[in-house]
Amino acid sequence: MAHRHEVTLQPSKLTLGPVGTRTGIAGLLVGVIALGAAALLGLKEGPARVHFFHSYLFAFSVFLVISFGSLAYVMIHYLARVGWSVSIRRLAEALSLNMFLLAILVLPLLAGMHDLFPRWFDEHSRHVDDALRDKSGYLNPTFFFIRLVAYFAIWGGLAAFFAGKSKQQDRTGDPKISTLMERVAMPGMWLFAFSLTGFAFDWIMSLNPYWFSTMFGVYIFAGCMLSMFATIVLLSLFLKSRGLIGDAINHEHYHDLGKWLFAFTFFWGYIAFGQYMLIWYANIPEETQFFVPRQFGVYASLSLLLLIVHLVIPFPGLISRHVKRRNGVIAFWAVWSLCACIFDLWWMIIPNEWINQIPAAVGHPTMPISDALPLLANSPTDMYNIGARHAEFIPVMNYPLQPMSLLVTALCLLGIGGLYLFSTMLALKGRSLVPLRDPRLPEALAFENM
Amino acid sequence: MTTNLVTAAPGEEDQDPVLDPRFTYGTATDHITRHIRPPISASWVFGFGLSFLGFMLFNWAVTWLFIWGVGVWGVNIPVGWGFAITNFVWWIGIGHAGTFISAFLLLLRQEWRTSINRFAEAMTLFAVACAGVFPLLHLGRPWFFYFLLPYPNTMDLWPQFRSPLVWDVFAVSTYGTVSLVFWYVGLIPDLATIRDDPTRSVTARRIYGFLSLGWRGAARHWHRYQKAYLLLAGLAAPLVVSVHSVVGMDFAGGIVPGWHSTIFPPYFVAGAIFSGFAMVVTLAVPMRAIYGLQDMITLKHLENCAKLMLVTGLIVCYGYYTETFQGWYSGSPYEIGMMHDRWFGPYWPAWWTVVFCNCVVPQFFWSRRVRRSPWTLFVASLLINVGMWLERFIIVCQSLHHDYLPSKWEMYYPTFWDYATFIGTIGFFFTLFFLFCRYLPVIAVAETREMVHKKGRSEGVAAALRRSGYE
Numbered sequence: 001m002a003h004r005h006e007v008t009l010q011p012s013k014l015t016l017g018p019v020g021t022r023t024g025i026a027g028l029l030v031g032v033i034a035l036g037a038a039a040l041l042g043l044k045e046g047p048a049r050v051h052f053f054h055s056y057l058f059a060f061s062v063f064l065v066i067s068f069g070s071l072a073y074v075m076i077h078y079l080a081r082v083g084w085s086v087s088i089r090r091l092a093e094a095l096s097l098n099m100f101l102l103a104i105l106v107l108p109l110l111a112g113m114h115d116l117f118p119r120w121f122d123e124h125s126r127h128v129d130d131a132l133r134d135k136s137g138y139l140n141p142t143f144f145f146i147r148l149v150a151y152f153a154i155w156g157g158l159a160a161f162f163a164g165k166s167k168q169q170d171r172t173g174d175p176k177i178s179t180l181m182e183r184v185a186m187p188g189m190w191l192f193a194f195s196l197t198g199f200a201f202d203w204i205m206s207l208n209p210y211w212f213s214t215m216f217g218v219y220i221f222a223g224c225m226l227s228m229f230a231t232i233v234l235l236s237l238f239l240k241s242r243g244l245i246g247d248a249i250n251h252e253h254y255h256d257l258g259k260w261l262f263a264f265t266f267f268w269g270y271i272a273f274g275q276y277m278l279i280w281y282a283n284i285p286e287e288t289q290f291f292v293p294r295q296f297g298v299y300a301s302l303s304l305l306l307l308i309v310h311l312v313i314p315f316p317g318l319i320s321r322h323v324k325r326r327n328g329v330i331a332f333w334a335v336w337s338l339c340a341c342i343f344d345l346w347w348m349i350i351p352n353e354w355i356n357q358i359p360a361a362v363g364h365p366t367m368p369i370s371d372a373l374p375l376l377a378n379s380p381t382d383m384y385n386i387g388a389r390h391a392e393f394i395p396v397m398n399y400p401l402q403p404m405s406l407l408v409t410a411l412c413l414l415g416i417g418g419l420y421l422f423s424t425m426l427a428l429k430g431r432s433l434v435p436l437r438d439p440r441l442p443e444a445l446a447f448e449n450m
Numbered sequence: 451m452t453t454n455l456v457t458a459a460p461g462e463e464d465q466d467p468v469l470d471p472r473f474t475y476g477t478a479t480d481h482i483t484r485h486i487r488p489p490i491s492a493s494w495v496f497g498f499g500l501s502f503l504g505f506m507l508f509n510w511a512v513t514w515l516f517i518w519g520v521g522v523w524g525v526n527i528p529v530g531w532g533f534a535i536t537n538f539v540w541w542i543g544i545g546h547a548g549t550f551i552s553a554f555l556l557l558l559r560q561e562w563r564t565s566i567n568r569f570a571e572a573m574t575l576f577a578v579a580c581a582g583v584f585p586l587l588h589l590g591r592p593w594f595f596y597f598l599l600p601y602p603n604t605m606d607l608w609p610q611f612r613s614p615l616v617w618d619v620f621a622v623s624t625y626g627t628v629s630l631v632f633w634y635v636g637l638i639p640d641l642a643t644i645r646d647d648p649t650r651s652v653t654a655r656r657i658y659g660f661l662s663l664g665w666r667g668a669a670r671h672w673h674r675y676q677k678a679y680l681l682l683a684g685l686a687a688p689l690v691v692s693v694h695s696v697v698g699m700d701f702a703g704g705i706v707p708g709w710h711s712t713i714f715p716p717y718f719v720a721g722a723i724f725s726g727f728a729m730v731v732t733l734a735v736p737m738r739a740i741y742g743l744q745d746m747i748t749l750k751h752l753e754n755c756a757k758l759m760l761v762t763g764l765i766v767c768y769g770y771y772t773e774t775f776q777g778w779y780s781g782s783p784y785e786i787g788m789m790h791d792r793w794f795g796p797y798w799p800a801w802w803t804v805v806f807c808n809c810v811v812p813q814f815f816w817s818r819r820v821r822r823s824p825w826t827l828f829v830a831s832l833l834i835n836v837g838m839w840l841e842r843f844i845i846v847c848q849s850l851h852h853d854y855l856p857s858k859w860e861m862y863y864p865t866f867w868d869y870a871t872f873i874g875t876i877g878f879f880f881t882l883f884f885l886f887c888r889y890l891p892v893i894a895v896a897e898t899r900e901m902v903h904k905k906g907r908s909e910g911v912a913a914a915l916r917r918s919g920y921e
Contacts, residue, residue: 134781193764212779212780214776216712274714278699278715
């Protein structure tokens with residue numbers, strides 16, 4: 001529109017400088033100390049060890065999905081030839097480059113495979129069970145590791161390609177680089193969709209290897225995008241608070257990022273409802289086994305809380321235009337959304353540490369979980385209360401909620417988070433904070449919503 | 451300090467106009483409305499006549515159905531939901547593109563929607579009309595259709611509110627109502643434009659005048675109109691998602707292998723928009739050629755439709771993939787048996803045609819050349835229409851014919867009356883569409899004039915940006 005604000009780019013504000021070094025080192029220190037403390041507290045025999053690996057996987061997933069979302073966002077950016085958000089893209093590139101850090105951070109999990117996947121990782125237990133024997137073509141350690149290597153090769157390769165080419169464009173300003181990236185983004189998106197789904201099935205769904213849902217990949221994708229947009233809002237606001245970036249990212253961009261937060265909050269709700277409703281409605285034990293244990297005892301309240309935190313509160317909260325155009329308020333909702341995504345992953349991953357023990361608790365260690373659940377319950381008509389004869393299982397179930405267990409979970413989150421921050425600063429260090437010579441940058445700078 | 455910036459965009463298509471820049475208010479109006487002035491062309495009479503024959507076939511088939519009952523169709527146990535539900539899902543899916551274009555794209559400020567929203571909305575209405583007929587005909591005793599509605603009655607009987615089939619009644623009727631209101635509200639200024647055309651006969655002007663509800667184009671009228679239109683768009687946008695989600699749940703709520711899949715709601719929505727855009731292209735390509743609307747429905751529009759078909763087609767393929775993979779991964783012998791039957795059983799030609807039409811054909815849209823050649827797109831869109839119909843056929847019939855009891859397995863053979871009803875609705879659809887083309891402007895006149903206005907303004911902005919030193 002004719003009367004618009006003047007946006008100028010100041011090179012001094014576009015390099016990270018000492019802010020990055022300070023933040024990065026702080027992140028590194030916090031990360032190493034927190035992870036070390038978590039390992040010290042968690043790596044004991046028994047339930048503590050199982051809990052440690054579940055907590056680690058949970059924290060790892062929290063940050064992996066942010067990088068997933070960033071990688072998807074960068075590719076969609078080129079596929080759809082987006083203009084408005086070019087000035088934000090560099091941050092997404094940096095977050096996607098954290099795939100390399102995550103490729104290292106996945107290694108400790110390999111020491112805990114038997115704790116995470118007790119039912120199918122061990123050859124013996126896989127073969128005493130018909131259902132697992134049938135899936136052993138997919139759920140077996142060899143193929144699992146081959147897939148893991150392939151996933152990280154795809155994610156790392158794509159992230160390095162897009163971030164590298166974008167950096168190259170900063171030097172040359174060649175519009176052909178954008179065209180090349182558009183071309184690569186086409187197969188890239190295919191590979192991404194399959195590998196993301198694969199990760200969701202391999203690392204989260206197969207924690208309970210009897211359960212399946214075709215929606216699951218989409219469910220994880222919804223979380224990826226929401227947590228990515230929230231992280232980008234927070235990261236850019238942090239950089240702005242340190243006097244960086246200037247007006248290249250302004251309230252017009254936050255307005256649209258806020259719309260995305262709203263859209264994916266709703267999308268998550270839609271996907272979560274679809275999945276829950278259809279499983280509840282059909283009431284097939286193989287499927288309800290995901291939700292039934294999450295309605296035992298205090299977990300029932302936590303499940304309801306997830307619905308409220310992830311959908312009921314942020315949905316009306318994010319509707320208004322005024323919310324999205326004020327930095328402080330949008331920061332609040334970004335923190336909220338990120339917490340909701342973290343809680344969602346906690347809810348998906350952590351309960352498996354005791355769900356996998358249900359068959360043993362009812363005295364049939366090799367029984368499928370869906371068959372064992374009714375035995376644990378009070379009666380077939382009262383599925384959600386644990387029977388008196390299995391009262392000793394209640395402390396097992398509540399173990400992840402003990403203060404010490406919560407501390408380990410929090411330390412894992414803090415530790416991986418610290419390293420993630422360090423790696424993000426490292427990725428931003430060598431490059432301009434805004435893709436300076438992207439041909440669509442003027443479009444982003446001139447962007448207005450109203 | 452301003453750094454060196456390149457202003458040339460990498461893709462040439464960015465400069466593609468969504469409207470020929472030479473249009474003025476007058477010429478744009480005239481260009482759109484000249485087709486609804488007399489005389490009636492011979493080609494219109496031929497097209498309308500052919501469609502009307504189809505409509506008569508429909509009436510014949512329905513009359514026959516009412517005389518003899520649903521036994522005239524090929525449905526039986528186990529395939530109790532044959533062509534009728536296949537056609538229902540297909541038609542309601544087609545409708546979705548219209549609402550997507552008119553509501554979603556309006557909220558997303560996609561200005562290119564202007565030239566295609568009117569006829570796409572008309573397409574939605576007619577498709578919903580065709581769709582709505584099938585569940586009613588399928589009732590067995592269609593004269594009791596009102597049992598579906600929750601009305602206070604002496605028998606104290608209520609519909610099963612927990613069933614997606616009942617939600618369907620609410621979803622589809624809401625959808626039909628909102629689409630009609632949205633379409634009509636959008637039409638009001640255009641109806642007034644035709645009313646004010648002095649070359650029309652007095653009767654015609656009276657009728658258009660009555661329909662334009664006293665529109666005078668006053669500032670207050672426009673203000674209220676814009677508000678109402680935006681609100682209706684906000685109301686219609688969730689309907690794009692909800693209606694086909696509920697249709698997906700109609701199936702996924704059942705425990706039939708091949709139906710019960712949690713991904714169905716979003717996968718059905720994507721499939722609906724996919725088939726809807728295919729129908730938009732099927733209608734737009736001949737229409738722009740016959741009416742000479744190439745400078746209003748430009749290659750840019752067709753290209754964007756192709757891109758949307760590509761995106762939604764990929765989502766549909768993803769749905770096929772997860773369904774197949776999870777079918778195996780579930781370890782359930784029924785799921786695995788159903789999937790095996792789908793791939794290699796008696797319906798294999800239909801399934802592999804689905805894969806070809808819905809997964810392979812859209813991949814050609816990666817090519818800019820294909821996206822911009824109207825008749826290639828037209829052929830592709832026909833294939834996608836076929837593919838999406840067969841997909842619903844596979845879901846409805848193949849899943850049912852092969853369920854839990856092997857002794858019950860039975861093939862489904864459609865009868866003449868099944869085909870006649872289906873072809874008849876196509877005739878009904880085109881009868882309405884031909885009438886629409888003849889009596890109403892196929893492109894929104896008022897919105898096009900707004901585009902002409904904005905065009906001048908956006909050129910001003912571009913010039914201002916150049917002056918401010920981005921070059």
